[in-house]
Amino acid sequence: MRVHVERRGSGPPIVFLHGLGVSSESWAAQMGALEDRFTVVAWDLLGHGKSPVPQDPDLYSRDGALEDLDEIVATLDQAPILVGHSLGGYLSLTYAATRPGKIRGMVLIATGPGFRDPEKREAWNARSKRNAHRFGVEPQVAGLNLQHDSLVMEKLAEIDVPTLGLAGTADDASYRGAAKYLERKMPNARYAEVSGGKHLMHEESHAAQIAKLISDFTETLPA
Numbered sequence: 001m002r003v004h005v006e007r008r009g010s011g012p013p014i015v016f017l018h019g020l021g022v023s024s025e026s027w028a029a030q031m032g033a034l035e036d037r038f039t040v041v042a043w044d045l046l047g048h049g050k051s052p053v054p055q056d057p058d059l060y061s062r063d064g065a066l067e068d069l070d071e072i073v074a075t076l077d078q079a080p081i082l083v084g085h086s087l088g089g090y091l092s093l094t095y096a097a098t099r100p101g102k103i104r105g106m107v108l109i110a111t112g113p114g115f116r117d118p119e120k121r122e123a124w125n126a127r128s129k130r131n132a133h134r135f136g137v138e139p140q141v142a143g144l145n146l147q148h149d150s151l152v153m154e155k156l157a158e159i160d161v162p163t164l165g166l167a168g169t170a171d172d173a174s175y176r177g178a179a180k181y182l183e184r185k186m187p188n189a190r191y192a193e194v195s196g197g198k199h200l201m202h203e204e205s206h207a208a209q210i211a212k213l214i215s216d217f218t219e220t221l222p223a
Contacts, residue, residue, distance in 0.1 A: 001068070003052075004043060004049060004050035005024075005041060005044075006024050006031070006042045006043070008035045008039075008040050009031075009034070009036065009038055010038075011037050011039055012038055012078065012080075012081070012218065013038065013039040013077075013079075013080035014034065014038050014040050014041070014081045014083055014214065014218065015041045015042075015080045015082050016031070016041065016043075016083045017043075017069070017091055018085055018087075019085045019087045020086065020087045020135050020142075021048070021134075021137050022048070022203075023048045023049030024042035024049055024050075025049065026085065026202065027040075027042045027083075029203070029207035029211060030202060030207065033211035033212075038215075041072060041076075043069075045068075045144055046059060046060060046065070046141070046144070047060060047137055047141035047144070048137065053138055053141070056140070057139075057140035058143075059143075060142070060144045061144065066091065066094060066099075069095055070099075079101075079102060079103050079104045081106065081107065081214075081217075081218055082095065082103050083107040083214055084106065084107075085109040085200075085202060086109070086199070087144065087145055088111075089106075089109060089111025089112075090152070092106050092108060092111075093108065093111065093113055093152045094151065096161055096163075097156075097158070098151070104162070105161050105162040105164075105217065105218070105221050106161060106162075106164070107166065107213070108163060108165045108179070109210070110167055110171055110201075111165065111175070111178065111182075112178035113152045113178065113182060113185075114150060114152045114153055115150060115153070116150040116154075121149075128142045128146055129142050157186070157187065159186050160186075161188065162189075162220070163186055163188060164189070164190060164191075165178075165179035165182050165183060165189060165192070166192055166197075166213065167179040167191070167194065167197070168193075168195075168197020168199070168206070169193060169194065169195050169197060170197060170198045170201075171198050171201070172199070176193065194206055194213075
């Protein structure tokens with residue numbers, strides 16, 4: 001496995017996917033709160049945390065990250081719940097869209113489904129490349145955040161796994177709009193707003209609340 005993985009606890013598995021510029025440490029509070037009832041797995045995307053930082057930009061892609069996730073899921077004895085933040089949420093959506101039946105559910109924090117409009121995708125990609133240094137990652141690592149198609153947007157109506165979208169009232173309003181859009185377009189998604197939550201609310205003052213929301217959501221799922 002080419003990426004660093006942390007695994008603790010026992011019980012139904014939950015796999016955490018972090019956003020651009022952070023690491024598996026982003027989920028420390030949730031893993032600590034849930035490891036007594038669940039198998040909790042967090043991993044560092046390539047170029048982040050304790051994972052390698054190769055120089056070849058071709059190694060950083062959405063599909064490459066999903067292949068890393070494939071290897072992690074293959075080590076589990078049952079289908080997991082994916083919990084993704086920002087980029088990690090988009091990767092979770094893409095995983096569900098391209099690998100039906102592989103997961104039990106998703107919790108998506110501050111997550112959008114990408115763009116159908118090619119011009120908006122190009123603008124997003126340009127910002128991602130330009131702002132890589134602001135996220136504390138090497139320029140080539142921004143390749144993980146680039147979008148080259150509208151796959152998720154086109155597949156939303158087919159993603160029928162139970163999904164909880166979370167967005168904070170103190171975060172950019174676009175994330176609340178995105179979560180509400182997912183609720184409308186996906187057959188089994190619902191939205192919950194976190195009062196006062198910022199973009200990294202799962203790391204900050206709302207960490208315990210996010211852990212409880214994840215736990216409560218997971219316990220509603222069929223075995």
